[in-house]
Amino acid sequence: MSFGKTYDRWLLIITLLLTGFGMLMIYSSTSVVTPTLAKRNITEFYYFKKHLFTVAVGLIVMFAASKVSPALLRKLAIPLLLVSFVLLILVFVPGIGVSAGGAKRWIRLWPSTFQPSELVKLAMVIFLARFMSMPEYRADRFFYFFMPVAIMGIFQVVFLGQPDFGAAMSLGVLTIGMLFLSGVRLRYIASLLLFCIPIVIKLLQEPYRLKRITSFLDPWKDAKGSGFQLVQSFIALGSGGLTGVGLGKSRQKLDFLPEVHTDFIFSMIGEELGFIVATIVVVLFAVIFLRGVSIANRAKSDFVYYLSYGLSMMLAFQALVNFSVVTGLLPTKGLPLPFISYGGSSLFVNMIAVGILINVSRPEQEQKTKDDLTEIIKRKKAKRAVYGDAL
């Protein structure tokens, strides 16, 4: 095969680098069996083994995604959105849905669980790309602005019911970001502020809600309660200094920092490996974003253009939110760090996003001739018809 020279190699390399690095850090964060874990019969390799399996499946998923032609993806846009919606609703079905910590965000999926909200982000990006690339799409018409916002609103209602404010926020920013990109009038976007009025009123009426949201601004105030996680995250990052305390030597992972292998893994990276490595991780995510932008700018069709931008924004946004949370710039929301955090749903979806980006990074002719899965199958069938079982 000769397409090897034309796809975006850097994107693939950085993705694999971050994923591999994530495996290392997950091992580091979970290999110390604290008394709390020992009580749950969790051993040194427990999380690492599970994650290894997740990564293997993730790579296959990425490869498969890179073989799906944009034309097929375009056809799949609406079914995918519907499927993601159904999965999201299944969260509420007893027996299928799994709840933890008062939130219903997962569905049972042997041997683990799946978080449909991750899939929703991807499905929304693909759907929006298709919607905006329709010939009749007019960015200056309110109708074309209102439609996607209404669809997003339906998802938002479900998210708030779970509740999953992190997912609601991500989907909102992603949708508005893509609409902004397509050139909708700014006053349409401004009109969405009307929706914020009831929220503001509610916050003013019930100041404790506001207090809960703004408690991240001064975590020391309630260092044992609501601010505990953030204070511990600060201690982790801060004690890492420039070069870190050394791989595997984090103290904060010893039961002090909750969710150290998932949402707060970046704090431990900062503690063990220091500012320099942490900054490299940040830069790598920025590079992923910029590769995505450059792929988009080379796109030959509107669909691919919006798709690439949407996916790059999705990846960059998740990373940015996660970084902001652990450094205390945003209130604590349950959002994992792409490629690095433990957890399959996020990894699969982000791998698919990278797979799609890699595919569309190739010149369009090659995509058409070589990658259209249906084409390939057709051709193989034709060959088989000619040569029979001799092949």
Added chain:
Amino acid sequence: MKTNGSERIRVIAFATVLLFLVLTVRLLQLQVLQGEKFKRLSNENRLRIEKVPAPRGIIYDRNGIPLVKNSPYYCVSLLPEMLKKTDLNAIAKFLNIDAEELNRKIENRKPFEPIKLKGGLSFKEVAFIEARLSDYPALIIDVEETRHYLYGKVGAHLIGYLGKLNPSQAKRPDFKDIPREAFIGQWGVEKLFDKTLRGIPGKRVIEVDALGRQLRLLHEEPPVKGDDLYLSIDINLQKAAEEAFGRRTGALVALKPSTGEILSLVSRPSFDPNLFARGISYTDWLRLIRSRKAPMLNRALQSQYPPGSTFKLITAIAALEKEVIKPETTFNCTGGISHGRWSFGCWKPGGHGTLSLYRAITESCDVYFYLAGKEAGINSIAEYARQFGLGEETGIRLVKEKTGLIPDKAWKKRVKNEPWYLGETYNASIGQGYVLTTPAQLAMMISAISNGGYIYEPRLTRIESPVEPVRKVKVKKETLDIIKDALRGVVADEHGTGYAARSTVVDIGGKTGTAQVISAKRRQQVPEALRDHAWFVAFAPVENPEIALVVFVEHGGHGSETAAPIAKKAIEAYLSPKENKSEDR
């Protein structure tokens, strides 16, 4: 289509890259610039968060005499973060506590939350532990406050006590901010006004070194003392009243007729709230709840009995208001009347002869009220009883009140599905039969009779400005004046049944009552457990009443013998010259 977009993509791309840059700067700030500070916290230092309890508000009586005091209370706690494994058993041993249980507590706690090991340490014990602190840095000695109830059993039912947050309260949102080990009001005024008295605990975030020594105060919020509370009760009256009861069981409720303030609320026997101040022991608790005399029962609000002759006032008011009798109407008492097969006797075997309303009240003639009640009818009697607050909760929220019972024809139809019989009217007219009242209800009644018919909301706290009555009973002033004049006679007249309440200090009006326990003729000779209950309702001074009260003595026999003297002592304690009162304690 992309034309507009290409400009916007630059905005988004630029903004995103800028955000990545901001994050890098934030990392630089947290990791490199402030890194030393956090490294110190992480390495050899740990955080310790201490709750600083807020001093609880003091409870005073209406004259500003303190009823409670906060005293220091030493306890030793353990901070498991500082614990070396080998220490646990040694600590458990020298503090004489169960190591297993301690281990369980350590596993179930939140990070950096000290575990209380032992409270109420003596100075000797404190010194003993203090000397070992350097060996066991995980131990902390705290000084907390405990509540001391200065008057002990006096007023315990009203003042109440503190207790630990119980598991069902711990789940409720209004107790969310209260630490698990904290004591809150669990009974009486301490519970009702807990939010006022509680205050806001302060907090200290302290940096400590590996030996538990405090290095630095990172953050401090001083506690806010709870508000003081001025009760409506007069502690000297309360004390005098409780002493007057002696060993007798019963209740007393005294109200200020012009405001509804509760001047005294007695329920005997009482209990010592100091037993509860730091958690009552299991044996003490069993002793209290298993006692045959039920000291935890608030008899002022939770016991209901036939009001006996005190109810004749209601019958008299109903008959006068319905104009079926006049004050000068006379009936002839021959010692009883008969109705069909039944006979209804007067307490005075030979009868009172011909008498008018005034003498009927002062000498408590049963026959007069049988006949007056028959003329008025049960429904009118019930109507006026309810107007005076009988048969319903008074609204004193100390405990779950009994409602009492005022029967009428509709009630009997509903509950027993039987018609009302005249004989039952006879019984009800003299406060026997179905009629039931609590002491607090009768206090409301006598207060309203004495103040011209105004019903006030009963209050536990001192009133600073005049209050409006809840309602006025629909009774003419002349009617109440007739009743009040007769009530003065009950105490003042030579043949008055309340003669035992006569005071040289003040002019008292009152009415005796007896609640029958068994209907035997010779009640005085039966054992005490079967003897009648005694009532006395009173107010003073008659002209411009400052106090209205009810005395209820369980198995006290006739009201004139046991209840009236208690009422007299209580009234004199309240109205006699108040010198040096606030210096008593």
